[in-house]
Amino acid sequence: MQFHYGVIRQLSELNYHLDVESKPGVYLFFHSTDGPVVYVGRSGNLRERIRNRGYAYYTFMHCNTLHEAYWYECALFHTYRPTLDNKIHPGRLEGGENDCPVCKSKNLLRQGLKKIDRQNYMEAIEEFSRIIQVSADAYFKRGLARYKLGDNHGSIQDFTQAIRIDPGFSRAYKGRGNSHYKTGNYRQAARDYSQATRINPTDASLYYNKAKAHQLLQENDIALENFKKASEFFLQRNDLSMYKQTLDQLEKLQSSQGVNYKK
Numbered sequence: 101m102q103f104h105y106g107v108i109r110q111l112s113e114l115n116y117h118l119d120v121e122s123k124p125g126v127y128l129f130f131h132s133t134d135g136p137v138v139y140v141g142r143s144g145n146l147r148e149r150i151r152n153r154g155y156a157y158y159t160f161m162h163c164n165t166l167h168e169a170y171w172y173e174c175a176l177f178h179t180y181r182p183t184l185d186n187k188i189h190p191g192r193l194e195g196g197e198n199d200c201p202v203c204k205s206k207n208l209l210r211q212g213l214k215k216i217d218r219q220n221y222m223e224a225i226e227e228f229s230r231i232i233q234v235s236a237d238a239y240f241k242r243g244l245a246r247y248k249l250g251d252n253h254g255s256i257q258d259f260t261q262a263i264r265i266d267p268g269f270s271r272a273y274k275g276r277g278n279s280h281y282k283t284g285n286y287r288q289a290a291r292d293y294s295q296a297t298r299i300n301p302t303d304a305s306l307y308y309n310k311a312k313a314h315q316l317l318q319e320n321d322i323a324l325e326n327f328k329k330a331s332e333f334f335l336q337r338n339d340l341s342m343y344k345q346t347l348d349q350l351e352k353l354q355s356s357q358g359v360n361y362k363k
């Protein structure tokens with residue numbers, strides 16, 4: 101399996117990497133920049149944990165809580181298990197949502213299969229429908245994790261899977277748009293943002309991102325139109341800092357075109 105990480109860094113240079121904070125998060129270790137993932141871990145204090153470990157390279161993502169970090173750790177553990185040095189399943193946390201999402205869906209699958217064995221087909225369908233919904237969400241979340249870890253190629257695959265399972269999943273389109281944007285595929289990014297706005301037409305950030313993509317495609321008229329829509333929706337939800345940022349972008353783009361912007 102080939103991995104495409106954008107932000108693999110040298111662990112010995114951690115002192116200069118000030119964006120690695122003393123907060124919850126997950127991390128991956130590598131022996132070389134083009135080698136496979138060899139370690140997956142989580143910590144409540146990412147900066148402290150990854151310091152002085154016996155691996156040459158790392159990548160990381162912050163999480164809001166330790167439980168969220170556990171969720172991602174489990175999803176990543178099962179994904180990269182074949183190449184890991186340590187194949188022991190991540191230990192569970194106390195309290196809260198502490199089931200591994202992958203093991204949980206495997207259990208649901210086993211229960212569904214048992215129902216089929218007992219010719220309990222209606223209940224089996226219910227069981228499998230639950231798994232399908234959970235797995236769209238799991239692909240989406242793993243896609244987010246891969247995106248944050250710099251694996252744009254892998255994140256695009258996961259978002260695509262989530263969309264296949266649930267074609268009305270606007271956040272998966274947005275996620276895939278962001279991944280395409282990161283890889284410089286602005287055309288595809290703009291398409292995904294458009295699709296997401298069809299499902300969720302009042303999400304201001306979609307118009308903002310779409311405007312940025314069209315700007316980079318030098319399609320300034322479409323970019324202007326989308327910045328305007330973004331500004332309206334940011335204002336509507338009272339997000340004044342993004343509202344102002346959007347107006348700044350709008351003004352800059354219009355002045356580059358020689359048009360005066362009237363507030």
Ligand SMILES: [Zn+2]
Nearest residue numbers: 174200202203
């Ligand atoms: Zn598991």
